[in-house]
Amino acid sequence: MSTHHYTTLISATNLLLHAQPDWVIIDCRHDLANPDAGRAAYDAGHIKNARFAHLDNDLSGAKHAADGTFKGRHPLPDHHNLISKLQHWGISDDTQVIAYDAHGGMFAARLWWLLRSIGHANVAVLDGGLAAWQAEGQPLSTVEPLAAPGNISFKTPLVHSVNLHHVETHLINPKHVLIDARAPDRFRGENETIDPVGGHIPGAKNRFFKDNLLPDGRFKSGHQLQQEFGYLTSDPLHTVMQCGSGVTACHNLLAMEIAGMHGASLYPGSWSEWCADPSRPMTTGV
Missing domain, CATH: 3.40.250.10 (Rhodanese-like domain)
Structure with missing residues (x-):
């Protein structure tokens, strides 16, 4: 298990130096004008072993309340649904999570906040995003990893x-x-x-x-x-x-x-x- 814990940002250099097999990397790329663009970019090439998170489907909840009231374009996901998704990605209570995108952290920061909202501190945004990773000369992968389910649970919120x-x-x-x-x-x-x-x-x-x-x-x-x-x-x-x-x-x-x-x-x-x-x-x- 890694002794390094990142709770805000991680540089591409430190990700290269300190990444452990139990770390989970999440690709959060998205385009508000084209909701399919993030997945297409992921399929074309992503950081090795990264999972993909869709802003609308994974990092947001239903746009309308039970009474039909509009809650906004990207309401927070239900905690139960969020935890199920995080477990599906292989995230456990002690997992270091790294979120990245290609937009200066515009979407990765949403996952950072959501994890903190269920009490998970060990989550960081890749500083400089995919461009910083590629500047390190690292190749991209087109293989979508298979992960054993994690056991992350709801804890006292940090936000x-x-x-x-x-x-x-x-x-x-x-x-x-x-x-x-x-x-x-x-x-x-x-x-x-x-x-x-x-x-x-x-x-x-x-x-x-x-x-x-x-x-x-x-x-x-x-x-x-x-x-x-x-x-x-x-x-x-x-x-x-x-x-x-x-x-x-x-x-x-x-x-x-x-x-x-x-x-x-x-x-x-x-x-x-x-x-x-x-x-x-x-x-x-x-």
Whole structure:
């Protein structure tokens, strides 16, 4: 068993040096405009022994509640279903999990957060993603591995989430900080192509998730991230992260964890759930 434990990021070099046979690597590549693209990319070539996770089918739950209420484009999966999927991938309570994509961690961070939501600490995102791995001269595989089932179980969550009601009731609370991870133009209500309404939740601040990255696609240092997020919030425990559908918000949560700013919450429904009801307040511009 490995004595190395990674809980935020792992470099391609360290993955090469320290990977153990019991580690589980998950390919999280996806394209919001083409849901089949991630699987096609995986089939064309992936890190050896990596399993594939589909954002819609594996890392999200049903879009509608039992009463038909829309919960957003990527609601959190039911814990039972999530654990069943993780066990199917061979993940146990002591497994080191490595998540990667080809999008700066945009989708891998979602799996990172989901594992932490069931109390699994040993999960890290491959810093720089597939490009960093290939820069090490490593070949890709087209073989999908067969894994013995794991025994991962639900433990005390390491992260928090809030629901729509929480966000609604804290809109005018000056201690409540809401941070939106979408691109600035979508935050302003411009060039909206994914959700039916453009704009943002009143009072939200904008922190585009790609601002967490260096030009080469790796994350900025913890010190730099701490400085940058410090301009947005001084109290992570009263900070909520959102985006369009609760995916890239996890990237900001990972960045805050790297920065040592612990305790911020995720609003999974995010803008896609919020804007589904025209009676809710919405705003445009900055």
